Amino acid sequence: MSNKPAVSIKDMLKQDLILSSGHRMCAGCGAPTVIKLMGMALRGPTIVCNSTGCLEVATTIYPYTAWKIPWIHVAFENSAAVASGALEAINAMREKGHYKHEHVDVIAIGGDGGSFDIGFGAISGALERGHDFVYMCYDNGAYQNTGIQRSGATFTGQETTTSWAGKVIPGKLERKKPLAEIVAAHKIPYVATVEPSNFRDFIMKFRKALDAEGPGFIHAFSPCPRGWRSATEETISISRLAVETGLHPLYEVINGEEWIMSGPSKRVAEAGLKPVEEYFKTQGQFKHLFRPEWEGFRKKIQEQVNHDWEVLKKRCGVE
Amino acid sequence: MSVPKNKITVEGLTGDAAIAYALKQADLDVLAAYPITPQTIIVEDYQHFAANGEVKAHVIPVESEHSAMSACVGASAVGGRVATASASAGLALMWEILYCAASMRMPIVFTVANRALSAPINIHNDHSDGMGMRDSGFIQLYCQSSQEAYDTTIMAFKIAENHDVLLPVMVGIDGFILSHNVERVEMLPDDVVSKFLGVRKPFIALDPDKPITMGPLALTDYYFEFKEQQDKAIMGAPKVYKEVEKEFADLTGRKYGLFETHKTNDADIIIIAMSTMGGTAKVVADAMREKGDKVGVIRLKMFRPFPAKEIAKVLGKAKAVAVFEKAMSFGAATHPLALEVRTALYDAEERPMVVDFVVGLGGRDVTPMTFVEGIEKTKKYIAKGKAPMYETLGVRK
Numbered sequence: 001m002s003n004k005p006a007v008s009i010k011d012m013l014k015q016d017l018i019l020s021s022g023h024r025m026c027a028g029c030g031a032p033t034v035i036k037l038m039g040m041a042l043r044g045p046t047i048v049c050n051s052t053g054c055l056e057v058a059t060t061i062y063p064y065t066a067w068k069i070p071w072i073h074v075a076f077e078n079s080a081a082v083a084s085g086a087l088e089a090i091n092a093m094r095e096k097g098h099y100k101h102e103h104v105d106v107i108a109i110g111g112d113g114g115s116f117d118i119g120f121g122a123i124s125g126a127l128e129r130g131h132d133f134v135y136m137c138y139d140n141g142a143y144q145n146t147g148i149q150r151s152g153a154t155f156t157g158q159e160t161t162t163s164w165a166g167k168v169i170p171g172k173l174e175r176k177k178p179l180a181e182i183v184a185a186h187k188i189p190y191v192a193t194v195e196p197s198n199f200r201d202f203i204m205k206f207r208k209a210l211d212a213e214g215p216g217f218i219h220a221f222s223p224c225p226r227g228w229r230s231a232t233e234e235t236i237s238i239s240r241l242a243v244e245t246g247l248h249p250l251y252e253v254i255n256g257e258e259w260i261m262s263g264p265s266k267r268v269a270e271a272g273l274k275p276v277e278e279y280f281k282t283q284g285q286f287k288h289l290f291r292p293e294w295e296g297f298r299k300k301i302q303e304q305v306n307h308d309w310e311v312l313k314k315r316c317g318v319e
Numbered sequence: 320m321s322v323p324k325n326k327i328t329v330e331g332l333t334g335d336a337a338i339a340y341a342l343k344q345a346d347l348d349v350l351a352a353y354p355i356t357p358q359t360i361i362v363e364d365y366q367h368f369a370a371n372g373e374v375k376a377h378v379i380p381v382e383s384e385h386s387a388m389s390a391c392v393g394a395s396a397v398g399g400r401v402a403t404a405s406a407s408a409g410l411a412l413m414w415e416i417l418y419c420a421a422s423m424r425m426p427i428v429f430t431v432a433n434r435a436l437s438a439p440i441n442i443h444n445d446h447s448d449g450m451g452m453r454d455s456g457f458i459q460l461y462c463q464s465s466q467e468a469y470d471t472t473i474m475a476f477k478i479a480e481n482h483d484v485l486l487p488v489m490v491g492i493d494g495f496i497l498s499h500n501v502e503r504v505e506m507l508p509d510d511v512v513s514k515f516l517g518v519r520k521p522f523i524a525l526d527p528d529k530p531i532t533m534g535p536l537a538l539t540d541y542y543f544e545f546k547e548q549q550d551k552a553i554m555g556a557p558k559v560y561k562e563v564e565k566e567f568a569d570l571t572g573r574k575y576g577l578f579e580t581h582k583t584n585d586a587d588i589i590i591i592a593m594s595t596m597g598g599t600a601k602v603v604a605d606a607m608r609e610k611g612d613k614v615g616v617i618r619l620k621m622f623r624p625f626p627a628k629e630i631a632k633v634l635g636k637a638k639a640v641a642v643f644e645k646a647m648s649f650g651a652a653t654h655p656l657a658l659e660v661r662t663a664l665y666d667a668e669e670r671p672m673v674v675d676f677v678v679g680l681g682g683r684d685v686t687p688m689t690f691v692e693g694i695e696k697t698k699k700y701i702a703k704g705k706a707p708m709y710e711t712l713g714v715r716k
Binding site: 045046047049056057060061062063065067068069070071072073074075077078080081082083084085086087088089091092093095096098100101104121122124125126128129 | 346347348376377379381383387389392393395401415423525527528530533538541
């Protein structure tokens, strides 16, 4: 696979928006920006299959829709399966001469609950079957739509309404599931992590995922001011901080084998990780970690992040 | 109009194989399915057709039945002709998406080899799976023979895809009893089926030239209207069913109706049963008539929508109706088929006694003697003027 898509980033930035204004996502939500950037990467006729979640409910309140491209929602855990059906039906109809478009891209989108947890089986199945589609997980770190419950994507130490910071428990105790790594282990052609502050990196990677022959997977970090108790105007800077602290490093994995650290994370590797405290301080959901009794716990989180970062650097051949 | 005899292929086929052959001739775009006994042969045979290049469909060997029905919804949404097959636990795993498929008005054909639900795990026939999904919004057609399974599977696409219907259709055959039983089947030439079904013309589809949003959020202000329309659509299905069946009968000479009647005109006791039990019931009715008992049979094919008025009309003249059904609705006043029959009769001028026999759960044989036992009991209940709401037959108590 070529490292550079055929179209320039300048052209991509000129693309029509696929999501109209007037959608009802919260102020400061990262998801509409994630979708805007995804839209800039599109290469032609596209169909979106969206799992149940914030993005789905807030953009398609009947009789309105914010979507300017064909879009379908069926349920929470099945967007990868819906996408495989849509794609293969189009392929079959085209082969029979019943379909007018030369090519249609099919993209499945799920939140972290729909991807890390309940929809994981459907994603794994679709990847194994090798459909030529792109799955994007927009990860806001919890079941924000149902009221901020922990998911497999929730960070260690994060407080949610099902992982409370109490007198004896400091938020979520478990690790975040390494979804992109697990997906890469399916040996699919293309996996990448992205986030909205590094928008060029985002768009170029999304385009590569579309261009890959076979499944492409995008793990997009997407801040949630309501759930995270962060300032709405800090969404982009918090997202950048997630990269700078190593909590959401940016990389690509080709065919499950070739690990490439992306520019923004490479620069972090040169400068050194910022302490996770800097990230935690921006959000109410980590406030309890600064209580004296959780200092040791906080240090352990830092050690884990450092360890994971070193493993990633090694995989990517970054010194 | 009728297809000449020399163009008809006759083969001995199991119910599963007959369905697989019908799916082959229906020229699907997508078949998405997961293996489960006793349905699996449908998918195996279809994959065999695919491996030999005899079908142009894309077969999606999904990782679960939940994904099977989900993939069918996606495929149907872009305008494809779509089918899946399942049974029992697999059907239960689809349950959430069954409702989505119906409510999103996706004309998917769903062939089911009806099988008991766990627990205990049991691979044999009853109607627990089909009855469990009866409120999902699917049209439900239960078949008595391999021939009927073949015919109904073909007709199902034409019914489902009709713009006045646009609903998924379940075609049920009794697991093992029919799915694995070889019977004589007459098959139409491919071109006749192609002409009969044509290429699906979707009412609306996900189309990049005309972007639409499917499956939106509809709350207190609009959800109910969606359901109102869905209700109208399914209640209008029998009209389309009859039209399609007439057209099919013109080609083949075969038709089944919403239900079959057998010697019901002068019957004192009318048996109502579904699927393969219908055949046994007819034989028993004939035998009992020789002894002077006026027994008739309704073999119900269309369970959803339930042909209440038509059934009430046939039953009205009898003294009693003996329902034989292979499912329980635990805790209900009586069981699924009898609930429908009783409701159908409530407003009738002539109301026969309704006796409900639950039989054959988990594949226990429903023999002619099971019917005889039920009829003898019914005769006693008629004499007493009173019957229990339901009872089980053929079980250790």
